[in-house]
Amino acid sequence: MTITEPQRTPHEVGTKIVLEASGVTMRFGGLTAVDDVSMQVHEGEIVGLIGPNGAGKTTFFNCLTGMYIPTEGTVTLNGTKLPPKPLKVVRAGMARTFQNIRLFGNMTALENVMVGRYCRTSSMALTSILRGPKFKREEAATRERAQELLDYVGLSKSTELLARNMPYGDQRRLEIARALATDPQIILLDEPTAGMNPKETEETMHLIFKIRDSGMAVVVIEHDMRFIFNLCDRVLCLVRGSLLVEGTPGEVQSDHRVIEAYIGGDEDKEEIA
Structure with missing residues (x-):
């Protein structure tokens, strides 16, 4: 090639x-x-x-x-x-990635990107624990945005893969997607x-x-x-x-x-x- x-x-x-x-x-x-x-x-x-x-x-x-x-x-x-x-x-x-990949290995690609998105959510602890309407709305929006970012970096087929099982190059792109999730x-x-x-x-x-x-x-x-x-x-x-x-x-x-x-x-x- x-x-x-x-x-x-x-x-x-x-x-x-x-x-x-x-x-x-x-x-x-x-x-x-x-x-x-x-x-x-x-x-x-x-x-x-x-x-x-x-x-x-x-x-x-x-x-x-x-x-x-x-x-x-x-x-x-x-x-x-x-x-x-x-x-x-x-x-x-301002967002960053690291020289040594710092992903959550036992979480899926989608979940890793969702973690980056939570700095833009506003649900408080009690709302999150009780899983109230506001939490559910923000969770759905976070999941949707995370999938958009996986598509954006070329990982649309890796949504449910555990991060530790992804190829090295894909892990690098996943880390970029997580950084982009912070807007x-x-x-x-x-x-x-x-x-x-x-x-x-x-x-x-x-x-x-x-x-x-x-x-x-x-x-x-x-x-x-x-x-x-x-x-x-x-x-x-x-x-x-x-x-x-x-x-x-x-x-x-x-x-x-x-x-x-x-x-x-x-x-x-x-x-x-």
Whole structure:
């Protein structure tokens, strides 16, 4: 089977800034994992975050999503400062996936997506326990929306499968569906193609384009450089917790500092073809 590599489709990035990180620094004792990193993400934009292992990419994600309280700096969504609490960050409109898949293995695909939807429901504990009319209405709407999202990510036939029995690539897509169930304005994907074969990687690229085309902003951490440079509108490269370079995929790809960061510098060479 021939794998055709999708190309970035022409589109206009919005002028509205959805996410802004200003001077984010994260220290663990004497270790500075993220050092004064700033980033803006616009509506309908795909931003890539690259860097060697240990560059601080996932730590930066954790600062953005409220899992860590930054030592310094601020994170705002639509101009409003985000509290360092994951649930409040999700309700504000930011969702994420994880480098290591975090699904509920003994729940079905549909149930996993429904879990993501519950941050948008309002039934209180007593109503839920008694299974009153409001609970039943919200449960039916949650189930319907979860099925729509499974269809959206290409898992319409996996509704009743236990998550642990699904193929690896499908589990990755299921995690994206669960994140989308929170109704985000921006979604952060931490290595969404890790461990995938070429066909699964291609399908994931098309899915991210589809999400982008809906008007949502996307930030992606990825080690597959071919994937990231064909996917993103803009790329940031972190090295040892600091922002090394930011630019278009072409600019970052050709920057000798990025090449040196990945494979080591050579004082006798100005460029590596």
